Structure formats: structure tokens, C-alpha cells
Amino acid sequence: MRTPLLLPLTIMVFLGALPAGIALAQASETPSIESSGEEEGDFLFIPGIGRIPLPPGTRALGPGQGGRDVDSERRAPAAAAPPPPKDPAQQRAEEMARLYLRLEQAEDEREAKGVSAAILSRWAHSESDTINLLAARALAADAAGAPPLALKLLDYVVALSPQWTEGYVQRAKVRAEQGDDSGAIADLETAATLEPKRFDALAALGALKEKTGDKKGSLAAYRKSLAISPRQESLQKIEERLHIEVEGRDI
CATH class of the missing domain: 1.25.40.10 (Tetratricopeptide repeat domain)
Structure with missing residues (x-):
């Protein structure tokens, strides 16, 4: 049977704060989320009190967490770093390669003249x-x-x-x-x-x-x-x- 002290503590943990008068085992330690597998679910571990089962999808608030969704953050993959910018010479080479291909594959002379004009204008610029x-x-x-x-x-x-x-x-x-x-x-x-x-x-x-x-x-x-x-x-x-x-x- 849950003690009178543990029930208020459980409620206060989900609200995101503990009364200052209740001392934890070590003041410097902070609650943490633990997982015991898909069947048993996650726990909120509080030093000096133990592990408290968390319902699926629970939004747990604790010291230093500022209302963040810890469960989502723990599962979210790291964002990929943006690719480095291309060198201008590389960009020009890739653009010219596309134009050469279009010129080679032009369906008629009219299309070829348009692509040729684009290529000539680029050649003419230093x-x-x-x-x-x-x-x-x-x-x-x-x-x-x-x-x-x-x-x-x-x-x-x-x-x-x-x-x-x-x-x-x-x-x-x-x-x-x-x-x-x-x-x-x-x-x-x-x-x-x-x-x-x-x-x-x-x-x-x-x-x-x-x-x-x-x-x-x-x-x-x-x-x-x-x-x-x-x-x-x-x-x-x-x-x-x-x-x-x-x-x-x-x-």
C-alpha cells in the first residue's frame, strides 16, 4: 500500500516541482527517465525515493527540464548537418555540363539555338x-x-x-x-x-x-x-x- 508521503510526491512530480521542505537523498542529483523495455514501460527515477512508473506518452517535468518533452527528445534522431556550400567553379562546371547535355539532346534546331545562346553568353563572361x-x-x-x-x-x-x-x-x-x-x-x-x-x-x-x-x-x-x-x-x-x-x- 502506498504511504501518505509517496502519493503527494507522485502528483508533484507530474506537476514539475517538489516542495522545498522535502529533502532528497542528495540535493545535487536530478530525476531521470529510465526504460525497462517495451513491456514494462518507462520510469521516473528520483534519488532517495526510487522509480515511479510513467504512463505511456506521459509528459514528465522535473528540475532543470523547463517543461521539455523529455521522452520525445530522447527518441528524436539528431538533425543532419547541412551540406557545405559548393565552390563557384564547381557550380559553374555543373551548370555547363547540364547545358552541354541539353544541346546534345535538343529535339530541333530552334531548341538548340536557345541552348547555344545560353552557352555562348557564359563563355563570353570572364x-x-x-x-x-x-x-x-x-x-x-x-x-x-x-x-x-x-x-x-x-x-x-x-x-x-x-x-x-x-x-x-x-x-x-x-x-x-x-x-x-x-x-x-x-x-x-x-x-x-x-x-x-x-x-x-x-x-x-x-x-x-x-x-x-x-x-x-x-x-x-x-x-x-x-x-x-x-x-x-x-x-x-x-x-x-x-x-x-x-x-x-x-x-
Whole structure:
């Protein structure tokens, strides 16, 4: 039979406090939740008093617990740490990979042109504000009919940022306009080496090589461009014509 003292204590434990006049075995010890298995259930252990069975789902309040649901906290899994932020270079690489895949799988030329425009705009942007400014001024100089100034500016662009393929592509364009086919071919080959996915540089390279009489090299460049961007209908026709000229008709 429960003693008169134990009944009030049980009620007070569930209310979350004990009278100051009742001394526990050790003042520094705090109640704790214990479990004896699924069949027997949980207990609230109070030093000096013993274990008190807790009904399922009981919200036990005790010293230092501040009304927290101890039973839920004990069972809740630890929250997973958030993943570290991606490096900007990694983000750019992943984005470009998705665009290349979309370009390769485009259903028609219209879709391919939209994806190509997105890729070209990203190639045209450097991570350096200085390089972007010099390149913009070079384009403006070329459009204004001052190719010598444009070439000088693009020489600075290539010297300051030798890994930026757009600098070589832009300089190749100006060189070709000035009749420097060999210089333009060299720039386009450099761009295609630094970025093998530059389908625009490969297509331009094919045109220049065909112009200079290197039909075999031209055909190879066209095919590389079409492998990256298959929905270039005008380039497909050129490749078919050159294929017959260089390799003959298929048997």
C-alpha cells in the first residue's frame, strides 16, 4: 500500500516541482527517465525515493527540464548537418555540363539555338572585371572600324588571361577580317584545345581551313562541332558536301 508521503510526491512530480521542505537523498542529483523495455514501460527515477512508473506518452517535468518533452527528445534522431556550400567553379562546371547535355539532346534546331545562346553568353563572361572591360572595348573598336586598336586590346586580354578561351575566339574573328587566316586558325585551335566543347570555334576553324585548302582538316573540325551540337542544319549540309569531296560517296 502506498504511504501518505509517496502519493503527494507522485502528483508533484507530474506537476514539475517538489516542495522545498522535502529533502532528497542528495540535493545535487536530478530525476531521470529510465526504460525497462517495451513491456514494462518507462520510469521516473528520483534519488532517495526510487522509480515511479510513467504512463505511456506521459509528459514528465522535473528540475532543470523547463517543461521539455523529455521522452520525445530522447527518441528524436539528431538533425543532419547541412551540406557545405559548393565552390563557384564547381557550380559553374555543373551548370555547363547540364547545358552541354541539353544541346546534345535538343529535339530541333530552334531548341538548340536557345541552348547555344545560353552557352555562348557564359563563355563570353570572364571572372575578371578588367578582362571584361578590355574585351568590351575591343568589340566596340572593331565595330567602329578600328581593327588595329581592337587587336591591341585583345592582345592584352590574351596576355592577362591566357586560359580564357573567349579572348582567342574574339581575336581570331578580327584577324580573319583583316586577312590573317593563319593567325586566326592558330587562335581558334588554341581555344578548342583549352575548351574542347567550343563548337563555335570548331565551326569557324572548319570554315577557315576549307578556305585555305585544308579540306581534310576542315571536315574534321566540322565533325567535332556537330558531335557537340548536332542540330546545326547548315553545318550538316556543309559536312555532307565536304564528306563527298574528301572521302567519296558511301558504297
